[in-house]
Amino acid sequence: DVKVTQSSRYLVKRTGEKVFLECVQDMDHENMFWYRQDPGLGLRLIYFSYDVKMKEKGDIPEGYSVSREKKERFSLILESASTNQTSMYLCASRGGGFDSLSSYEQYFGPGTRLTVT
Amino acid sequence: AQKITQTQPGMFVQEKEAVTLDCTYDTSDPSYGLFWYKQPSSGEMIFLIYQGSYDQQNATEGRYSLNFQKARKSANLVISASQLGDSAMYFCAMREDYGGSQGNLIFGKGTKLSVKP
Numbered sequence: 001d002v003k004v005t006q007s008s009r010y011l012v013k014r015t016g017e018k019v020f021l022e023c024v025q026d027m028d029h030e031n032m033f034w035y036r037q038d039p040g041l042g043l044r045l046i047y048f049s050y051d052v053k054m055k056e057k058g059d060i061p062e063g064y065s066v067s068r069e070k071k072e073r074f075s076l077i078l079e080s081a082s083t084n085q086t087s088m089y090l091c092a093s094r095g096g097g098f099d100s101l102s103s104y105e106q107y108f109g110p111g112t113r114l115t116v117t
Numbered sequence: 118a119q120k121i122t123q124t125q126p127g128m129f130v131q132e133k134e135a136v137t138l139d140c141t142y143d144t145s146d147p148s149y150g151l152f153w154y155k156q157p158s159s160g161e162m163i164f165l166i167y168q169g170s171y172d173q174q175n176a177t178e179g180r181y182s183l184n185f186q187k188a189r190k191s192a193n194l195v196i197s198a199s200q201l202g203d204s205a206m207y208f209c210a211m212r213e214d215y216g217g218s219q220g221n222l223i224f225g226k227g228t229k230l231s232v233k234p
Contacts, residue, residue: 040226042224042227045222048221092162103150103152103164103167103169104212106162106164106222108161108162108163110159110160110161111161
């Protein structure tokens with residue numbers, strides 16, 4: 001079974017702190033993703049990575065950065081946490097390639113509920 | 118314009134009855150995939166079912182089926198014989214294989230399904 005783990009289920013941080021959210025997958029997937037989920041807004045893509053040391057901005061990258069030094073690990077960094085970054089953060093991974101004949105679905109971690117006070 | 122539209126923020130269904138969750142999509146890409154995910158209150162996203170744009174048959178997975186109407190650009194999820202454990206958020210998502218989203222998933226805002234005993 002594919003397993004995607006996230007370092008914390010719940011996290012409380014103060015405004016201005018540097019926050020690291022870690023994600024690890026055990027299926028040798030090339031692609032990894034960070035989303036944030038807010039009520040009524042669905043999932044929005046923050047950053048993704050299709051290979052080690054490669055990263056691409058998603059739809060809402062402002063205020064975030066990422067790091068992928070090893071294939072299995074993808075970190076989301078909040079350089080200076082703000083209250084509007086209070087949210088649920090979901091990490092996902094997917095195998096390489098895509099075509100409509102195959103699903104190549106994304107596998108998600110359990111999520112981290114971050115509260116910034 | 119939204120790429121994925123889920124018009125039902127919340128729905129109720131009686132246990133053992135069937136329910137349809139609506140999803141419409143917008144793409145000009147000839148090759149794409151449509152996904153449904155379930156998110157229980159625990160937070161993890163669970164992949165349910167996939168439909169490729171070239172698939173002639175509607176996808177089915179156990180009690181889940183996807184009513185794919187390509188001309189109408191709709192991909193409704195049908196859950197037969199609802200169970201209490203089906204109470205969750207349900208997200209429709211699309212992957213465009215040649216579009217600018219680089220094969221990433223675009224999510225709708227979700228539908229909260231509540232199953233009544």
